Structure formats: structure tokens, C-alpha cells
Amino acid sequence: MIRVGVIGYGYWGPNIVRNFSSTKGVEVISVCDRDSAALGRCKIAYPYLKVFSDAHDITTAKDVDIVAIVTPVFTHYRLAKNALKNGKHIFVEKPFTLKSKEAEELIELADKKKLKIMIDHTFLFTGAVRKIKELIDDNVLGDIYYYDSTRINLGLFQHDVNVIWDLAPHDLSIMDYCIREKPVAISAIGAGHFSNKLENIAYIVAHFKNNMIAHFNINWLSPVKVRTTLIGGEKKMLVWNDLETDEKIKVYDKGVKIKNKEGIYELLVEYRSGDMWSPRIDHTEALKVETEYFIDCILNHKTPINDGRAGLRIVEMLEAADKSLKQNGNLVRL
């Protein structure tokens, strides 16, 4: 039996507790939160759990194998370090850390102690993203031309981070997972409209060596909710609308072939416009798939797709985006 201690029982923590609890061979043993009201809710839902107000009681507990860190990002490094030092595997809320150096240090520490790190990039375990990964790996889309993502709504304004650190980890981690090539540079532009100075709207571009380009439109101040990603491939194009219940992914047999001839007026463009196909998507709860996979990685010595290094790559992109943001969109090399 693998035993889990969970730090943080706010918005997301209950889902972590519920999913680890229902995973075979796993037992959630203790929960910690500084907020006594949160602990109260936990006690009602799980009367048999130990509850603490000090994270130390979990990171150092003898009866804990995995520490799940479900707290604001600025606390991740310290809590993760304590847990690793005490020989615990860690499951860390995204984004991994505030600074790439911190992430690097944690990765090194985990490697040394032969412990697993999993960053909770939950979206990677949705049926939709797994299907997109499969379609790209199977070369159904062909070479990728562009990746264009929009994640906007009237969102919960965070008090400590801007919209980039809140929303972009989702999309950056999805792109990182699905697209083999890695970006060489990042640029970002944004604006904040309120007294807290934090950007509530931003546009990020990831630049690649080949002509591929990725773009992320993120916005906490949209009257409508949009969760759409377009992936333009040489052979097929894909639209993922995560707000659709049933037809989340549509694959279009559409494209263009250009044959340059001599004169400027001789451009020959062939348009292809064929069928559309919407593959069935698995609807299993993503977090359920993820927690089971983490246990599998620990028991069978596998490296998670969303390990510390994956988490680090996202933090590096976020850092670069933040830096570019402050320079009005200057290209920041990765």
C-alpha cells in the first residue's frame, strides 16, 4: 500500500484526495492546510484522515510515501525540497516552481535520492490530449505548421501571479507533450488593467527552428469562455474545442499545395477540402488516469511523461514569457 499525504485542501486539493483515495493500492493518510475551515471540510468528507495545519507534519511523516503539494506556486520549492529530503516522491501542482533554478535543484535532488517527481499537468491525461498526441505521433497530421491556442474567460483573478502563470501552463504543457520539436525562443505581450499591475491578458508566441509557430491567447477578462486549439498540419488540420461535450476533436482533410511557377502571376495553389472526422474520445476523469499512472511509474520505475524535467521546460517557457513581456515582446532565447 502506497501512502499519500496531501498539502493544501483549497480548490483543487479535494480532487487530489478523492482520486488518490480511489486508486488501487493507494491510501491517502493525511491532509494539511493552514486554513482551519478547509480542514473542517476535509474532516467531514474523510473523517478517518489525519489532518494537520503544519506542512512539516506531512513532509517528514514516516507513514507517507508520496507528498502531494497542492498549494500556491511560491511555496512549491520549499515544500518539495523538504519532502524529497525526507525521501518522499512528490506530486506537485502546476507550475512546478517560480524559477527554473529551483526546478533544476529539485530534479537533481530527486535523481540523487531515486525519487519520482510528477507535475500535475492534468490536461495531458484527458482523452482529448491523448488522442491529439496519438494523431501527431501516427503522422496523421503530417508536419506541423502551426499551433494556435485560445484559453479565455471571465477568470478568477489570481492575487500573486499574472494570467501567464495561471493559464499558460495548461497550454504550454499540452504543446510540449504533443509536439516533438522544442521551441528555441519565446516572446510575449500583455496588459494589466487593474491596480494590482498583474497582466490579465497576454499573447505568447513560441518560435521553432523549422517554420513552425505556436501562439497562445490567454485572457482573464473575456465575456465568453473559449477553449480552442487549432493545429495546422501538412496532411490534416485539427481543431480541439474543449467546451464541446461530444465532438471535442475534429480532424479536417483540408490543406493547400503551392507550386511556384515563374512569373508572379503564375502561382499555382491547389486547395484540398475533404471530409471531417471526429474521433471518439475517452471520457475517464483525467486526474484519475494521472494518479494511477503515477503509482505505476513508482512501482515499475518508469519516468513520467510529466516528470520534473517536463515541469522544468514549462517553467523555462513561463520565465521567458515573463521576461519578454517586460521587454514589450522581445524575443527571449530558451
Next chain:
Amino acid sequence: MIRVGVIGYGYWGPNIVRNFSSTKGVEVISVCDRDSAALGRCKIAYPYLKVFSDAHDITTAKDVDIVAIVTPVFTHYRLAKNALKNGKHIFVEKPFTLKSKEAEELIELADKKKLKIMIDHTFLFTGAVRKIKELIDDNVLGDIYYYDSTRINLGLFQHDVNVIWDLAPHDLSIMDYCIREKPVAISAIGAGHFSNKLENIAYIVAHFKNNMIAHFNINWLSPVKVRTTLIGGEKKMLVWNDLETDEKIKVYDKGVKIKNKEGIYELLVEYRSGDMWSPRIDHTEALKVETEYFIDCILNHKTPINDGRAGLRIVEMLEAADKSLKQNGNLVRL
């Protein structure tokens, strides 16, 4: 009776001929195209018109008061100059010219000769854009926070200009018309995926003095057609979906108020989420409204909203976007 000569009878020319023809007090008198097939179609549709293959026969014709220039952009300057020199008002397809200097010279020439220039920013005359302008002018939206436009589809690849010069004039002119403040800088990033090296996907940002930001997502290589603009205002937010038949504009009584308190955890955010309202839109053909308005401007000595200066502002933004594109998104001051 005001007499119009039309240069160019390709894709858009027939609409120009049809709309000027049906405008009271106006007569289309001659049409010119280098392509004899185009002229053939014109003769069948309008047997009574004079047709020419040399634009000179229109720019210098004694019986022509307005020259409508409906040709590729690289020909605009030369044709417009000839027409103005010969004392003709000009109605020029968008974008006005390839270079801002050319536009400036044409404006000066027209001023000297007391002739009118109208740039065919047709969208300004749609019911939707007129309604948006009205809502902003009446301060229904309040201060504008952002303007976010998407215009993508599997588009006609142009042989001589990239996607910016093809699609952005629409959205830049709409923004220029609706938003009082003018951008102080432009940045743009794009990519071309075919042998002709022209960008087929691009993202443009217009920067403003206050914290306002405008963003334009344009793409010739999208499997789906999207024509959506979000305008986030302090008091109301607006979504314009031009592909809707009946409910093109939706005005949302949604917003956020942030009251900073002392500690970082004390951020107080008030969300407002009220009714949505979709105002009735006038459905008169935009080009019809525009041609009638041009005649009115000429007869009554009014300055068109889409005069040479408006056209010049768009060309300046396009030039800046192109320049930024070549510098990987560096800010280009206007």
C-alpha cells in the same frame, strides 16, 4: 449626374459596378481590365458600358468624374496619381498603397486639386461596425481595455502580398474607425510555410498609450472560418461574430472590479455577470451604403471617414507590422 469609370473587373470590380450603378444620381460609364475574359463578362452583364483594356482610357477620360481603382495594390499609386492629375475623385480598393509615402503624396495632390479620396474599407459601412462605433461613442462599453480580433479560414493565397496585407486592412481599419485612441507602436510575428516565402499566418499587436492593447490573429491556413472580435470595456464587453446571421453583436454586462487591500491574500475582486443583449443590426449591403456616402461627400463637400488619411493610417500600420515581422516581433513605433 456623376459619372464613374471602374478600373479592374476581377473578383470585387463587379460589386463596385453594380453598387455605383444602382446609386441615385450616379452612372457607371466605363470599365477597364487587362483581361479580355473579364471584359467579356462585363459586356454580357452591362452591354451599354464602354470597355477598355488600358487604364489610361479611364484616368484621362473627359466623361469620368470618379475613378474607382479595383486592382492589385501595387498598381494603386500610379493609377490614383493619374486619375487625380486629370481631376478625378478616386475610390481606391484597400489597402490604399504599398508605401505610406505614396499615400501621403496622393493625399497632398488631392488636397491641392480639391478632390476626394475614398478608400474602400467596406466593413466600416456594415450594420455591425456602425453599431459597434455607436456603442463605443455612446460610452456604453466605457473605457476600452482590449480589442481582440480573429480572421482566419482556408483562404485564397495571394501571389504578391502576405496574409497581413490581405486580411489585416479589414481589422485595422475597423479598429481605427471604432477606437478613438491611436496606437503608438505595432509588433507582428508570422510564418510562411510554402515556397513563395510569403507569410500565411501572422499575429499583430497594436500598442496604445494607456493600457489598451489590440491583437489580430490572421491566418490563410485554418480549416475553419472564424470572424470574431472581442472588445473588452470597463462597463460592458462586446463580442462580434460576423459569421452569425442574426445575432452578430452581443453586449455582455460582465466585468471585474478589483480593490487592492493590504496583504497579498487580501485582494478583493468583484465579478459582475449580468444580462446579454444583442442589438438589431441594419442589413443593408455595406458597399451600397458606402458608394452612396461617397457621392454625398462629393456633392456636399464632406470628408469621408475613410478618406486618404484614414487609408494612410492603415498603410502605416501595415508597414510597421511588416517591419516588425522581419525583426521577429520588435516593437515598431508609429
Next chain:
Amino acid sequence: MIRVGVIGYGYWGPNIVRNFSSTKGVEVISVCDRDSAALGRCKIAYPYLKVFSDAHDITTAKDVDIVAIVTPVFTHYRLAKNALKNGKHIFVEKPFTLKSKEAEELIELADKKKLKIMIDHTFLFTGAVRKIKELIDDNVLGDIYYYDSTRINLGLFQHDVNVIWDLAPHDLSIMDYCIREKPVAISAIGAGHFSNKLENIAYIVAHFKNNMIAHFNINWLSPVKVRTTLIGGEKKMLVWNDLETDEKIKVYDKGVKIKNKEGIYELLVEYRSGDMWSPRIDHTEALKVETEYFIDCILNHKTPINDGRAGLRIVEMLEAADKSLKQNGNLVRL
């Protein structure tokens, strides 16, 4: 403290327990189900509840004030009667009973014993239906011309009742609540495509004295989910799309005025096509509103809008629909 005993802990029962539990002044005290697996789930979620496998232990319990009956319809009459006899208020899943005579008997019994009956027509307590009721009561729509409802999806085939008894209670009760006039006759047509002979698709029409007409399209065998109701009024028309997250109700300022003149060709039709307006909808969980309202009705001697008589009207319409169905659509008077 009002004490509730719940009979039935299958699909819907847990929601009943959860909502009564979180209602102020109410305590859920016992739960009964014949299925031990269901009871097991109940014990995990609510370890402090008494659980029984025999409904008798609830209908006759001294410590129970309200019996909630959340079981298949064919059991309602017997359980409700036992509960009423033992002096309990009853909260009964829809539809009330299988036969109108049974419902009448229960109403009489409750009246005699001064007990309350509430039929769980949950939809009446959604923000959307409450808003529609308000718009009709305030005469915003004017006289109603028609009510047209579609409720289709790839639905759960019931083993004991056809699609009418499963889906129509929702829409019939909504219509019954919102529209003041009562239908005078019902007709219905349907078809069953499987060996169990139960209709899986049906169309019901409710006929009214004035020219109003109501139509219900219900289908367990649709590849797409649709939950849409159109209400055509003299002054305004309303579309309720319950699958929309944010804009469930749209009110259209559209209509027609016809002025007959003499000859057949002289018909004068005036079309009105104005703004659309989507009022904000309260998102409180309907069942929460309903359970609180039931307590309020009991404590303050109010008659619930969804009392036994309301439940009876729905059963009468279902009976009539079933009878018409078997007669190929013959009109059945109510």
C-alpha cells in the same frame, strides 16, 4: 429540526440526501434501499445515517417527519400511502404515480391528515424556468401562440416505462407551471424499435381552448443531445436552450402582424425583427432551492407549486398521452 427519511439510493437518491442534509433546520436521519451495494455507498458517504433494506422501517419510523420516495414509479403509490398513513409529509419522485386514481387517493389522504405532498419536478426550481415563468407572468411575451419543446439524446432506456413516462414529465410540468391555461386534450404518436415494445420515440401534442398549441418531441435514440424549448408569444418570442452554459434564455423582439384586406392578394403582413436579450439566470442548484422551499411550505403552511394536484395534472396528461399513443394519435380529452 425536521427529520427526513429517504427511500431509494440509486441514481437520484444521493442528490436528495445531499440537498436535504445541507438545508437549514433539516436532518436526514435514515436511508433505505433494497440494493446492498447502494446502501454500502451511502454508508461510506454518510457514516452517521441509519440504513435499512425495508422501506417499512422508514414509512413507519417515529423519528421521521418527511419521507422522500426516490424509487421507480410503480412503487410510489404504495410507499406514499404508507408514509401518509403514518403521518409523514411526502416528497415523491416524478411522475407522481402510474395512475391518476392513485394520485387522487393520495391527495385526499394528505388533505385529511393535513400533510404536505411535493412532487419532485426539479426543473421548476431552475433559474431558467423561474425566469420563463416570470417573463410570462409579467406579460413580456404577451399571449402565447405555441410552446414547442425538444428533449432528445441517446438516453438511458428504462425497463418498465416508455420514453413518455421517462422524459415528458419534465416538459409537461414545466409547461403546466409556466402557462396559465390548461390543455383540454392530448394526442400522442410514437414508435418502439426494440424487442421490449416500449416506445423510445414519441411526439405529444397538448391542445388548448384558444388557438394555443404545445408540442413535445422526446426521443431516447438521438445521436445528439437537444434540450430546447420555443415559446412563441404575441409580443415576444423566447428560446430556452438548456445546454447553453451562459445564455440559456433568449428573448426575441420578433413577430408578425397580419391585416387582412379584401382580395386574396391583398394580405398585409408586417414583420417585426428587433433586438435579442438574454437575461441573467440564477445558477443555484435547483434541488437545493426545491428542498428549502418544501421545508418552508411545511413550516409556514403554504401549498407547494408542485403539490399533489400539480403532480396529478401531469399524471393525467401522461395517461392521456399513453392512451392516444395506443390509438395512433386520437385526441384524448382531459
Next chain:
Amino acid sequence: MIRVGVIGYGYWGPNIVRNFSSTKGVEVISVCDRDSAALGRCKIAYPYLKVFSDAHDITTAKDVDIVAIVTPVFTHYRLAKNALKNGKHIFVEKPFTLKSKEAEELIELADKKKLKIMIDHTFLFTGAVRKIKELIDDNVLGDIYYYDSTRINLGLFQHDVNVIWDLAPHDLSIMDYCIREKPVAISAIGAGHFSNKLENIAYIVAHFKNNMIAHFNINWLSPVKVRTTLIGGEKKMLVWNDLETDEKIKVYDKGVKIKNKEGIYELLVEYRSGDMWSPRIDHTEALKVETEYFIDCILNHKTPINDGRAGLRIVEMLEAADKSLKQNGNLVRL
């Protein structure tokens, strides 16, 4: 060269003239309309055509091979008879005639004189309907369970016919074409809300020998436009949304299998929920395909799919629907 004379140049007539004109081997030679304004528009568009105000000048003209009758339905019989008597093939606007007896007489007359009749059921020639026909013929959908069509909007109120005669011919002819089995009975219910007493809303059901059922929701008084048809098949289900630009047809790999076991609680339902597929649709103008097909039928002695007998079947269904309507939905045998 086949020569066409067109009677009626109102709303639809110009499309008939334009499409016959552009068909190879066909010449439109004359047009007739009682309204001089309509004739004026015709003269401007087609200066070389002969125009008449008396239909006699077309039905008896020596230089006419086909008479296209594009007039209100009550005139069809008389005009068609005159044309056939004078040896002309006829192309008749839908619905064929007001009475089935008239249609039968015309068919007999045409047979005797070896002339072709085509009823303008234009929808049969759209890419969407041709694709649906193909999918059903190829048994992609399997046995058909139901056909459910909705055609509603704020429509043009006709002065001489109710909504059934105006809208249902579209859907009845599409069903008649796509579904091999023929209905054995019709029932219909409707309501009229204006002083002219004509029904503006109606629901038609077509009953089949096997358990198939077809339903038609037609409405001139809807605030929103809907043009959707669901076809539920044993193997696949199809949704045709004619208002979609690109994805008009969606084929769902969804379904249900029911295996009855002994007890009522033993019902075993297997749900199948697989991919969705949207086949590419040909976008050629339907009327163009239809007029070319008519010429082909005449030249090559083929019987049109939309011949007089097809037109008659639709008239018989309309008559039955009208009769049922007046009897409050009684089943009318065909």
C-alpha cells in the same frame, strides 16, 4: 438547341431563367408575368428575351420545347395542361398541383403525348440530399428507425396556402426520395393564430408499415431559423443541419442494442458511441444540377427522379395532412 419558356418571374423565376440559360444546349426564349414590374426587371437582366403578360403566349408558342411554370400552386394545373396539350415538356414549381386528381390527369396526358414532367423539388439536387440518399442506399445507416425534420423560421406568410403547403413539400419530397419505404398513413396537427385562418404552425407524422416513423415540425412563426433533419438508423445515425456552411451532414456511429432477458429488471442495453464523420458535400448549385438533369432526361428518354409521379406522391401526402389537420390529427390512410 432546346428552348425554354418561363411563366412567372417573381421570387424564384429569375433563378429558373438564369440556370436554364447557363445550361449547355438550352436557350431561354421567352418569359411571362402578369406583373409589369417583374417583366421590367427581366428586360433589364435579359434584354434579348421575349416577354409576355399572357401565359398563353408561352404555352402555345411554336418556338418553345419546355414550359417552366413558376407561379402560385393554384395555377399549376391549368398552365401545365395547356402546355402539355401543346406538346411541351413541363418543369413545374413545387407542389405539383392543389389536388391529386389534377396531378394524375397531367401525368396521364404527358404519358400519352410522350412528354416529360419534372417537379422542381430542388432540394433533391443539393449535395447534402444526394449524399444522404447515397448513405442510405449503400446501407451505411442500416434499417431506418425514424426520420425527424424541423424547418422553422420567421417565414413569409403565404396568402393562399397554409404552412404545410409552403414548407412541407421540401421535406416530404426529400423523405420520399431518400427512404425506400412509402408511408401508409399521415396525421397532422396545426394552429393558425391570425385572422386569415391559415395554419402557421404544424406537425406532420408519416406512418410506415414497419416501425419507422417520420415527423415534420414546420413553423412560420419561429424567432430562430432551424433546418435540421435527424435520421436514426440501426447501424448509424445522421444529422443534417442545412444551415451549416461546411459540415452539413454528420454521421454518428451511435446506437443501442437491447437484449431482453427474463425479468423486468434484467433488460440488457448495450450503448455504442463511436466516431463522428462529416463527409464532404458537393456545393454545386442544386438548381443548376436539376436543370441539366432535366435536359438529360429529355434527350436520353430517362424518367426523372422528380417526375410527375413523385410530384403526385407529395400532393397525396399534403392532401392527407390537410385532411388530418381538419380532424385534429386523425390518421388518414394513403
